[in-house]
Amino acid sequence: MEKLNAEELGCKANEIRLDAMVMGKQAGGGHLGGGLSSMDIMTALYFNVMNIDPAKPDMPDRDRFILSAGHKAVGYVPVLAEAGFFSKDLLSTFNKLDSPFGMHPDMHKIPGCEASTGSLGHGLPIGVGMALALRMDKNPARIFVLLGDGETHEGTVWEAAMGAAQHKLDNLTAIIDYNKCSMDGPIDEVVSLEPINDKWASFGWNVIRVDGHNMSELLDAFAKAAGQKGPTVIIADTLKAKGMPFAEGDYLWHYGCPSDEQIEETRIYLEEK
Amino acid sequence: MPGLNMADIEKMSARDAFGSALVAAGEKNPNLVLLGADAIGSTRAAAFADRFPERTFNFGIAEQEMVSAAAGFALCGKVPIATAYGFLISLRACEQVRDDICYQNLNVKLMSTHAGLSMAAGGTTHHSTEDVAIMRSFANMTIVAPSDALETVKAVQAVIDYNGPVYLRMGRGSLESVYSSEFVFEVGKSIQLRDGGDVTLIAYGIMVAEALKAAESLALEGIEARVINMHTIKPLDEAAVLKAANDTGCIVTAEEHNIIGGLGEAVAGCTSAAVPVPVLRVGINDIFCGIGPEDGLRAKLGLTAADITAAAKKAVALKR
Numbered sequence: 001m002e003k004l005n006a007e008e009l010g011c012k013a014n015e016i017r018l019d020a021m022v023m024g025k026q027a028g029g030g031h032l033g034g035g036l037s038s039m040d041i042m043t044a045l046y047f048n049v050m051n052i053d054p055a056k057p058d059m060p061d062r063d064r065f066i067l068s069a070g071h072k073a074v075g076y077v078p079v080l081a082e083a084g085f086f087s088k089d090l091l092s093t094f095n096k097l098d099s100p101f102g103m104h105p106d107m108h109k110i111p112g113c114e115a116s117t118g119s120l121g122h123g124l125p126i127g128v129g130m131a132l133a134l135r136m137d138k139n140p141a142r143i144f145v146l147l148g149d150g151e152t153h154e155g156t157v158w159e160a161a162m163g164a165a166q167h168k169l170d171n172l173t174a175i176i177d178y179n180k181c182s183m184d185g186p187i188d189e190v191v192s193l194e195p196i197n198d199k200w201a202s203f204g205w206n207v208i209r210v211d212g213h214n215m216s217e218l219l220d221a222f223a224k225a226a227g228q229k230g231p232t233v234i235i236a237d238t239l240k241a242k243g244m245p246f247a248e249g250d251y252l253w254h255y256g257c258p259s260d261e262q263i264e265e266t267r268i269y270l271e272e273k
Numbered sequence: 274m275p276g277l278n279m280a281d282i283e284k285m286s287a288r289d290a291f292g293s294a295l296v297a298a299g300e301k302n303p304n305l306v307l308l309g310a311d312a313i314g315s316t317r318a319a320a321f322a323d324r325f326p327e328r329t330f331n332f333g334i335a336e337q338e339m340v341s342a343a344a345g346f347a348l349c350g351k352v353p354i355a356t357a358y359g360f361l362i363s364l365r366a367c368e369q370v371r372d373d374i375c376y377q378n379l380n381v382k383l384m385s386t387h388a389g390l391s392m393a394a395g396g397t398t399h400h401s402t403e404d405v406a407i408m409r410s411f412a413n414m415t416i417v418a419p420s421d422a423l424e425t426v427k428a429v430q431a432v433i434d435y436n437g438p439v440y441l442r443m444g445r446g447s448l449e450s451v452y453s454s455e456f457v458f459e460v461g462k463s464i465q466l467r468d469g470g471d472v473t474l475i476a477y478g479i480m481v482a483e484a485l486k487a488a489e490s491l492a493l494e495g496i497e498a499r500v501i502n503m504h505t506i507k508p509l510d511e512a513a514v515l516k517a518a519n520d521t522g523c524i525v526t527a528e529e530h531n532i533i534g535g536l537g538e539a540v541a542g543c544t545s546a547a548v549p550v551p552v553l554r555v556g557i558n559d560i561f562c563g564i565g566p567e568d569g570l571r572a573k574l575g576l577t578a579a580d581i582t583a584a585a586k587k588a589v590a591l592k593r
Contacts, residue, residue, distance in 0.1 A: 129345020159338035
């Protein structure tokens with residue numbers, strides 16, 4: 001795939017944000033808060049960083065992306081459509097009976113999807129298994145696992161964090177969408193993750209902290225992660241519902257259904273950017 | 274079986290047989306990988322680890338990570354064998370088994386040891402008496418439970434050759450020999466060990482030997498029992514169950530497991546829809562089992578040949 005530069009990636013991400021909002025509206029609601037806070041990260045991966053070919057979704061040396069925070073499917077599915085894994089016409093079926101996709105992604109139904117996820121804390125250990133298997137075969141593929149910040153409350157994330165460091169998985173990169181909100185409220189009021197950098201570093205991971213809405217910083221981080229010994233976590237500071245001007249930073253937009261007026265307001269807001 | 278002969282296998286505990294069978298399978302299939310959770314020694318998977326260290330991965334005491342990682346291995350073309358005690362795979366890693374293995378329908382072999390009450394003095398926390406019920410309720414899952422060392426060897430190879438998620442349930446210590454001669458083991462196809470026309474005894478695992486003993490004592494009283502080793506609990510060999518119902522008119526099931534959700538319910542569910550006959554269930558009567566030596570616990574809980582014999586007489590009396 002042709003690689004977009006930082007500026008083009010920013011525009012692309014905002015286009016897909018609108019696709020996600022329209023899709024969420026047609027579905028009667030979706031996890032737009034996390035789907036949009038992680039949109040720049042997923043766009044950078046699919047339109048620049050990852051070695052993928054939507055015409056050959058089974059290519060053996062393709063890079064793998066696991067949406068561990070499966071509820072961000074409302075953002076992920078339109079990214080896959082935009083990348084060309086399937087027609088954008090299908091997006092209007094989201095959450096409908098017999099649709100290939102809905103709230104959480106099913107790998108058997110969505111071309112380009114590497115793992116079925118939904119319940120939190122599964123993606124990172126699946127990524128550990130993939131990283132070990134690919135390394136055994138001397139396959140150069142990289143594995144990227146996108147985690148929600150609240151997801152790291154799950155103990156299995158830390159089991160996998162220990163395992164990845166023990167096995168020195170250079171080919172594994174985790175990204176945390178640190179939008180500072182979980183479902184019940186601001187994450188510091190629920191259960192704080194701080195000191196988040198130190199926690200991951202103490203588990204033996206390389207830690208890179210970035211502005212998760214700055215494409216240049218994201219691209220630099222992914223490039224830097226590629227050359228590291230051992231697993232790398234990119235902790236991306238983000239805003240919940242990034243791009244929807246009426247909702248940015250609001251934990252109540254973890255799940256919601258935008259109105260036509262709100263979609264139009266967002267379109268104008270993003271076009272001005 | 275390369276490198277294994279029957280005389281050697283018969284002297285082994287089921288766990289040792291398991292280790293030997295794994296090595297044999299590893300020689301044949303270079304994609305086989307072994308995953309453990311700090312119990313590679315006590316599950317006897319160590320034989321594989323010694324032979325193939327580059328294909329062995331120890332996750333420490335992190336069974337949930339191990340099961341999810343097994344899915345990752347399978348997604349990249351490996352055939353992972355994830356090993357742990359039964360209660361840890363079925364209870365601790367329950368959701369990982371459902372979501373990552375069964376829902377994704379991956380070719381992962383969950384090989385559990387220390388089934389049923391075989392960790393007897395370990396007490397309730399270490400007993401595996403709900404695992405069959407849990408695994409039965411997951412779509413795409415196949416459950417296999419061999420009855421002796423020889424069958425363990427055959428079952429290990431058969432489930433590795435079988436494509437799809439499998440839960441293999443093995444005991445801890447020595448099992449009485451059920452088989453004295455060669456036989457064919459096929460996943461999903463039960464084995465009739467004895468014929469009789471008055472009642473059918475259907476069992477798996479350690480209870481198969483008890484069922485055979487029960488059949489002998491029933492014969493002394495003029496009751497001829499058919500004995501079926503239902504080594505594959507899911508998918509159930511419905512043809513064999515319905516034939517038994519038609520031929521003998523009543524059934525007794527026996528399992529070292531809670532009677533809720535186990536083989537007994539599977540058999541009763543099968544017969545009630547097609548050939549409704551009395552089905553009596555010998556098993557753990559929905560209690561936590563406490564501590565004691567294996568034999569003592571089984572006797573206390575009603576899991577002996579005598580208990581099967583008594584149930585068989587009741588079943589015969591219930592026939593119309």
